[in-house]
Amino acid sequence: MRTTLLSASLLAMALVTPFAQAHQAxxxxxxxxxxxxxxxxxxxxxxxxxxxxxxxxxxxSLNSDTQLGLNFAYMLTSHVGIELLAATPFTHDVGVKGMPGPFAGLNGKLGELKQLPPTLSILYYPMDSGSAFQPYAGAGINYTWFFDDKLTSEAENKGFSGLDMEDSWGLAAQVGMDYMLSDNLMINGQVRYIDIDTTGTTSFGGQKVKVDVEVDPWVYMVGLGYKF
Incomplete structure (x- = not known):
């Protein structure tokens, strides 16, 4: 009886999975x-x-942060889509390290900033549209908006004033996968690399202090998706 039930369950799964249609134009x-x-x-x-x-x-230095990520995609064909990445604002600590001798007291957290990295990408899905498993790869362009830059009170007490990070344009690449749980619901995982270059500026003792930073983050997302 158990063998019969198991066989029936496997047969049912085999029959149902192909009907969990993946993406269409x-x-x-x-x-x-x-x-x-x-x-x-x-x-x-x-x-x-x-x-x-x-x-x-x-x-x-900049630390990492986790927020709510959102993707909006439109399928141009069953294999090609266009996608916009959005998220709630990321917050990063800005630090200084390596200052020597009499300037050693300047090392540590200098301030913090927020940023949004909207990214527009073209995606390619190589699998047949009937497959429940849908890996994909994509490439596109990113604009990173830095805002709400501010120094810590400790940095201001040490003689710093003002903090500004320049916005950035850059290329982005990603790989990801959807697994269809039903005709409309899916689980998703994705990894991106984004080219972000910025210049940070502050002042110390009335004199400008600046640094060029290649941020170049890896971006990881895991979540659920729904197809309309």
Whole structure:
């Protein structure tokens, strides 16, 4: 009896899965889930106006953050789609490290900022539209908007004033996958690499301090999607 029930269950799954149709031309897909921006920052040496030179060995740093991620996609064909990445604002601590000798007290958290990285991509799905498993790859363009930049009170007490990060345009690439749980509901996972370059500026003792930063984060998202 157990063998018969198991065989019947497997047969039912085999029959049902092909009918969980994947993406077709004209489909609108909305995905939501947890998204993490993990900066892989590389910065230039920090230029200090009071010294009129770079301070060798100094760096700026940014930490990672997780927010609510949103994807909106439109299928142009059963294999090609266009997608917009959105999210609630990410918040990152801005740090300074490597300041030597009498400037060592400047190391640590300098301030924080918020950013939004809307990204428009073209996606390619190689699998047949009848497959429940739908891996994809994509490439596109990113605009990162930095806003609400502010120093910590400790940094202001040390003589810093003002903080500004330039917005960035760059390319983006991603891989991901959808797995259809039904005709409309899916689970999704995706990994992106985004080219983000910015210049951070503040002042110390009335003199400009600036640093160029290649943020270049890996972006991870896991969530659910619904096809209309």
């Amino acid at each position: 004209g489909d609108i897909i909305v995905r939501a889930g947890a998204i993490t921006v993990d900066p892989q920052e590389q910065s230039s040496d920090i230029w200090v106006g009071a010294l009129n030179s770079n301070v060798v060995g100094t760096k700026a």
